[in-house]
Amino acid sequence: MKNYRVAILGCRGRGTAAARAYHAHPRTNIVGLCDLIEERLNTVGDELGVSGRFTDLDEMIRSTAPDIVAIPTGTEFHYDLCMRVLEHGVHIEVEKPMCVDLEQADAVIKKSQDKGVRVAVHHQGRVGAAMQAIGRAFNEGKIGELRYIYGSGKGYYGGYGLMNIGTHMINDILKFGGPCRSVVAQTTTEGHPITPQDVVSSPSGMGTIACEHITATLQFNHNVTGTLLQHRFDRMDSSAYAMELYGSEGRLFWKSGGAWWLPQPHFIPDGTHDEWEALAPIYPEHYDAKKGASEADYWFVEEYVRALDEGREHECSGLEARHVIEIMMGIFESAAYGTCVNLPQERRDHPLLRWRTEAGLAAPEAMPRAYGEWLSTVR
Ligand SMILES: NC(=O)c1ccc[n+]([C@@H]2O[C@H](COP(=O)([O-])OP(=O)(O)OC[C@H]3O[C@@H](n4cnc5c(N)ncnc54)[C@H](O)[C@@H]3O)[C@@H](O)[C@H]2O)c1
CATH class of the missing domain: 3.30.360.10 (Dihydrodipicolinate Reductase; domain 2)
Structure with a gap:
């Protein structure tokens, strides 16, 4: 079975949680980390042993060719970053709430459909x-x-x-x-x-x-x-x-x-x-709490792997969001x-x-x- 290549855009609280879950999962490999602040990049990179570290997201995606880009940033940046990342034709997951109004949400969904990729939203409790x-x-x-x-x-x-x-x-x-x-x-x-x-x-x-x-x-x-x-x-x-x-x-x-x-x-x-x-x-x-990922974040990754394997939407899809x-x-x-x-x-x-x-x-x-x-x- 294919292992999915994952890049994390934003390395603070939620980015660290997402990175731990993708790092712990046997079917996903973190190939790139991006943050505007190098110290945050290095903290997560050193913890998880990821050498692909970037301060420019377009460069990260071009250099590492991820299947999935996670976007755990402040909500006011979700719309612009989703649109920019989707332009590369990669699957995304974005933190919740997906966007702040329906015009933004419609545009993100349309862009993902035009590019033939999936959107998942980090509603991990579900x-x-x-x-x-x-x-x-x-x-x-x-x-x-x-x-x-x-x-x-x-x-x-x-x-x-x-x-x-x-x-x-x-x-x-x-x-x-x-x-x-x-x-x-x-x-x-x-x-x-x-x-x-x-x-x-x-x-x-x-x-x-x-x-x-x-x-x-x-x-x-x-x-x-x-x-x-x-x-x-x-x-x-x-x-x-x-x-x-x-x-x-x-x-x-x-x-x-x-x-x-x-x-x-x-x-x-x-x-x-x-x-x-x-x-x-x-x-x-295969969940092992000792590897540092929360069970819900790990389940969120597991569900993305299953969804992409099966060619279907994540249960916490952009459409649902x-x-x-x-x-x-x-x-x-x-x-x-x-x-x-x-x-x-x-x-x-x-x-x-x-x-x-x-x-x-x-x-x-x-x-x-x-x-x-x-x-x-x-x-
Ligand atoms: N799912 C949950 O349980 C849960 C819990 C808390 C918060 N959240 C959501 O998470 C989001 C906030 O996450 P956080 O607290 O980790 O955010 P944060 O603002 O603390 O960290 C975001 C990081 O992204 C980086 N960043 C922002 N724009 C960037 C860019 N263009 N390129 C590279 N790096 C960039 C910042 O430098 C920062 O380090 C919010 O949407 C919030 O609603 C979700």
């Missing part, structure tokens, strides 16, 4: 060991017929939480719900329905956002509905980042690193209807205009920028990039 366990239990019919899906965030300011964490959660929800037909959002900022003045620039380069608190209802086929919460809490809590599937015969509960099954449809904490059974996580047989952006933009549109938004929407411009323009306002001003500083400015 293929991680706990989700594999949930998927197996679901496919075995352990909860009967799916009725409802609940997903929550970590407590960031709602609109930012949507772009940052909601992108993962929606992608997870789509695994079970399938395509989303429409969204309706109830949102507030400082206790009132949002106004065009509440539209702001996101921290971490995630485009334009609004809404301190978001409750969104998602409608899927076969009468399946979902609720997505992105509520701001005073204290962030990763344990709030969880998904629950409600079926006619039982429930499944996922959180990063854990999976549980309730063998009846209704949960009552009465000692009889609350016996959640832990499900064993499922790992690729674009649908995630359709849902996120649909939530913003519903919040602004107070309507139910049918998907996929025909208008691909950012709905919050459109709303501001219609109100006679310019695009929002730049804000601090760091979340803490941003939060003290947005108040």
